[in-house]
Amino acid sequence: xxxxxxxxxxxxLVIALLVAGxxxxxxxxxxxxxxxxxxxxxxxxxxxxxxITLGALYFLVASGFTLIFGLMxxxxxxxxxxFLLGGYIGYEVATxxxxxxxAFPVVFxxxxxLGLVMQRFIFSHMEGEELRQTLVSIxxxxxxADLMLWFWGGQSYTTLAPALLRGPVELPIxxxxxxxxxxxxxxxxxxxxxxxxxxxxxxxxAMWLVLNRTSLxxxxxxxxxxxxxxxxxxxxxxxxxxxxxxxxAGLAGMAGIIGGTFQSLSPGEDTRFLLASLVxxxxxxxxxxxxxxxxxxxxxVTEQMGLVYAPTYSVVFTFLIMAAVLAFRPQGLLGAGR
Amino acid sequence: MSLADQAPPRASRGATKTAGPTxxxxxxxxxxxxxALVLLAMPLVANNFWLFQVMGWTFIxxxxxxxxxxxxxxxxxxxxxxxxxxxxxxxxVAILGPSGTTSISLGLSWWIVLPAAFLIAAIFAxxxxxxxxxxxxxxxxxxxxxxxxxxxxxxxxxxxIFNGYSGFNLxxxxxxxxxxxxxxVAFYYLCLGCAAxxxxxxxxxxxxxxxxxxxxxxxxxxxxxxLGFNVTAxxxxxxxxxxxxxxxxxxxxxxxxxxxxxxxIGISSAIDVxxxxxVGGMRRPLGAFVGAFIYVILQTFSPDVLGAFGFxxxxxxxxxxxxxxxxxxxxxxxxxxxWDRWRARAARRVDPLTGQPR
Numbered sequence: 001x002x003x004x005x006x007x008x009x010x011x012x013l014v015i016a017l018l019v020a021g022x023x024x025x026x027x028x029x030x031x032x033x034x035x036x037x038x039x040x041x042x043x044x045x046x047x048x049x050x051x052i053t054l055g056a057l058y059f060l061v062a063s064g065f066t067l068i069f070g071l072m073x074x075x076x077x078x079x080x081x082x083f084l085l086g087g088y089i090g091y092e093v094a095t096x097x098x099x100x101x102x103a104f105p106v107v108f109x110x111x112x113x114l115g116l117v118m119q120r121f122i123f124s125h126m127e128g129e130e131l132r133q134t135l136v137s138i139x140x141x142x143x144x145a146d147l148m149l150w151f152w153g154g155q156s157y158t159t160l161a162p163a164l165l166r167g168p169v170e171l172p173i174x175x176x177x178x179x180x181x182x183x184x185x186x187x188x189x190x191x192x193x194x195x196x197x198x199x200x201x202x203x204x205x206a207m208w209l210v211l212n213r214t215s216l217x218x219x220x221x222x223x224x225x226x227x228x229x230x231x232x233x234x235x236x237x238x239x240x241x242x243x244x245x246x247x248x249a250g251l252a253g254m255a256g257i258i259g260g261t262f263q264s265l266s267p268g269e270d271t272r273f274l275l276a277s278l279v280x281x282x283x284x285x286x287x288x289x290x291x292x293x294x295x296x297x298x299x300x301v302t303e304q305m306g307l308v309y310a311p312t313y314s315v316v317f318t319f320l321i322m323a324a325v326l327a328f329r330p331q332g333l334l335g336a337g338r
Numbered sequence: 339m340s341l342a343d344q345a346p347p348r349a350s351r352g353a354t355k356t357a358g359p360t361x362x363x364x365x366x367x368x369x370x371x372x373x374a375l376v377l378l379a380m381p382l383v384a385n386n387f388w389l390f391q392v393m394g395w396t397f398i399x400x401x402x403x404x405x406x407x408x409x410x411x412x413x414x415x416x417x418x419x420x421x422x423x424x425x426x427x428x429x430x431v432a433i434l435g436p437s438g439t440t441s442i443s444l445g446l447s448w449w450i451v452l453p454a455a456f457l458i459a460a461i462f463a464x465x466x467x468x469x470x471x472x473x474x475x476x477x478x479x480x481x482x483x484x485x486x487x488x489x490x491x492x493x494x495x496x497x498x499i500f501n502g503y504s505g506f507n508l509x510x511x512x513x514x515x516x517x518x519x520x521x522x523v524a525f526y527y528l529c530l531g532c533a534a535x536x537x538x539x540x541x542x543x544x545x546x547x548x549x550x551x552x553x554x555x556x557x558x559x560x561x562x563x564x565l566g567f568n569v570t571a572x573x574x575x576x577x578x579x580x581x582x583x584x585x586x587x588x589x590x591x592x593x594x595x596x597x598x599x600x601x602x603i604g605i606s607s608a609i610d611v612x613x614x615x616x617v618g619g620m621r622r623p624l625g626a627f628v629g630a631f632i633y634v635i636l637q638t639f640s641p642d643v644l645g646a647f648g649f650x651x652x653x654x655x656x657x658x659x660x661x662x663x664x665x666x667x668x669x670x671x672x673x674x675x676x677w678d679r680w681r682a683r684a685a686r687r688v689d690p691l692t693g694q695p696r
Contacts, residue, residue, distance in 0.1 A: 073476070075476050131475070131476065132670055134479055135616055138613075138662075139662040139663035142613075145655070145659075146653065150656075282484065286477075316492055318488070319488035322484060326473070327469065327472065
């Protein structure tokens with residue numbers, strides 16, 4: 001960072017000013033002129049927080065996708081179906097047993113097992129044939145989508161969060177100042193969303209630690225760089241592939257429970273989240289966890305801000321970001337150059 | 339009446355070179371003449387539903403799929419954008435020409451509308467193609483899928499140009515030469531003519547210098563670049579060229595349904611085009627039409643068959659998905675590949691020296 005500041009003093013100044021302006025927008029009470037021009041601060045903050053939590057959800061889905069792609073070069077377009085399947089199973093488990101938390105291990109095991117079957121019996125037989133793997137995953141997504149439509153029908157489901165996580169919490173961010181009493185009003189936000197954000201950060205950090213601080217992570221990183229060499233040096237790469245695929249699938253399934261809790265589950269959601277993870281991964285860079293995190297936040301915030309301030313063009317903003325990244329940095333913001 | 343009868347014998351191209359000068363009539367294999375006769379004479383025996391819905395939809399889907407076959411088979415770029423390009427051309431016909439939504443449609447006459455639709459779709463294809471070719475191989479699928487999805491959501495949300503959810507209805511073809519082109523027989527011949535034109539164009543261009551260079555780019559871009567070919571320009575040009583077929587299919591699609599809405603260009607439709615092209619086989623342009631025929635037959639008749647077995651008629655997608663998986667898993671070059679292998683095996687059964695079966 002110091003080196004960057006030394007080499008690009010002007011850019012550092014611009015970035016520092018932007019960060020300062022952003023922090024001011026978030027924490028300071030807005031003057032009336034600004035509220036008149038842009039709208040209430042509460043709306044802005046809600047869009048921002050909504051975008052960040054949506055980004056957290058996107059990160060959970062996209063990190064498995066990017067990990068699988070980075071290691072195996074498999075573009076698993078059935079990833080969205082795993083998400084939706086996890087959501088449905090989570091809904092069933094949570095309503096049958098009455099325990100929201102129990103749904104997570106169950107879904108991780110069930111969806112992870114499906115991922116194991118997919119990798120072991122289908123994808124591993126066509127290693128290196130990337131296009132064929134992608135086509136197979138498209139076929140799987142069609143079949144899975146129709147099977148899910150068969151079992152769960154077209155209506156939408158919402159998983160109820162446990163009582164502990166329901167209700168709003170007050171954040172230490174000023175929403176507005178009461179004009180008569182001069183008392184600051186703080187923003188209130190659903191606590192379940194805060195917990196989702198915390199969970200995503202914890203999972204992201206855990207993944208980062210495993211990838212960068214353990215021998216398993218070392219093997220996976222080596223596999224991302226050069227899997228032939230890794231296989232030649234005696235690592236049982238098939239097992240590593242299987243483990244990563246199962247983990248990525250299970251993570252997508254667990255993200256499905258979270259998606260079903262804070263939004264809802266219906267037949268179109270699988271493509272929606274598949275596309276979201278595609279865009280996140282294209283923007284952030286293939287095979288990079290940190291890239292997925294940055295991409296997810298960018299796309300989530302853009303989507304929510306777009307929905308609030310320019311509803312007609314919200315999709316176009318997301319797309320423009322993707323196009324801009326592709327035009328200037330085709331490998332993604334944090335992707336390794338190839 | 340199967341379209342699979344049209345498959346050209348593999349040896350015919352090689353044979354013409356050694357056989358010396360023959361008239362062009364003799365050089366076209368007999369199976370082609372038979373297929374052409376069947377297709378041309380079909381209105382004599384088939385009913386209107388068969389002509390308009392089944393065969394019309396087959397040709398339209400085939401045209402959209404052949405643009406993908408051209409890109410994927412000769413250019414090595416699997417693009418999921420072709421349905422969006424077709425949809426954009428269709429939308430342009432509805433927006434610029436007359437439609438039921440008079441507040442948006444401009445109602446211009448057909449000789450402005452049609453070229454403009456082709457042009458705008460080609461510009462869209464060129465721009466998105468230029469984005470897609472920034473990356474290679476597997477990334478192309480993802481990027482084109484993302485662009486197609488963005489276009490779909492945009493048409494659904496935009497009410498000033500694309501009229502949002504409801505789209506446009508009452509989009510009718512112009513009454514040219516005093517013919518009602520939505521009449522089943524007229525529409526059948528219109529689709530047949532356009533499909534034949536597309537097929538011929540793909541075959542012709544694939545043997546032209548541009549097509550050969552494109553196949554070179556597919557097989558080894560670095561070597562082609564070293565030979566002095568502009569790899570990116572060839573790829574972008576392929577996207578622009580393929581858009582013509584997709585637009586033609588899209589315009590005919592609007593005329594067939596007399597309406598267009600975002601549902602027409604949804605993500606599942608984009609994937610359906612890929613399914614059609616892969617099931618038919620991407621090695622040869624004919625595969626697109628064969629795949630389209632299979633798809634439309636399944637789509638039209640599976641509800642009855644499923645109903646007979648006690649399933650709900652909605653399980654059609656499941657059949658398509660399983661069939662697609664089976665094709666990708668067991669015959670990656672599609673139905674045409676199966677046909678080729680079957681012919682090769684049949685040819686091996688005959689002793690080349692004596693002509694007797696072994």
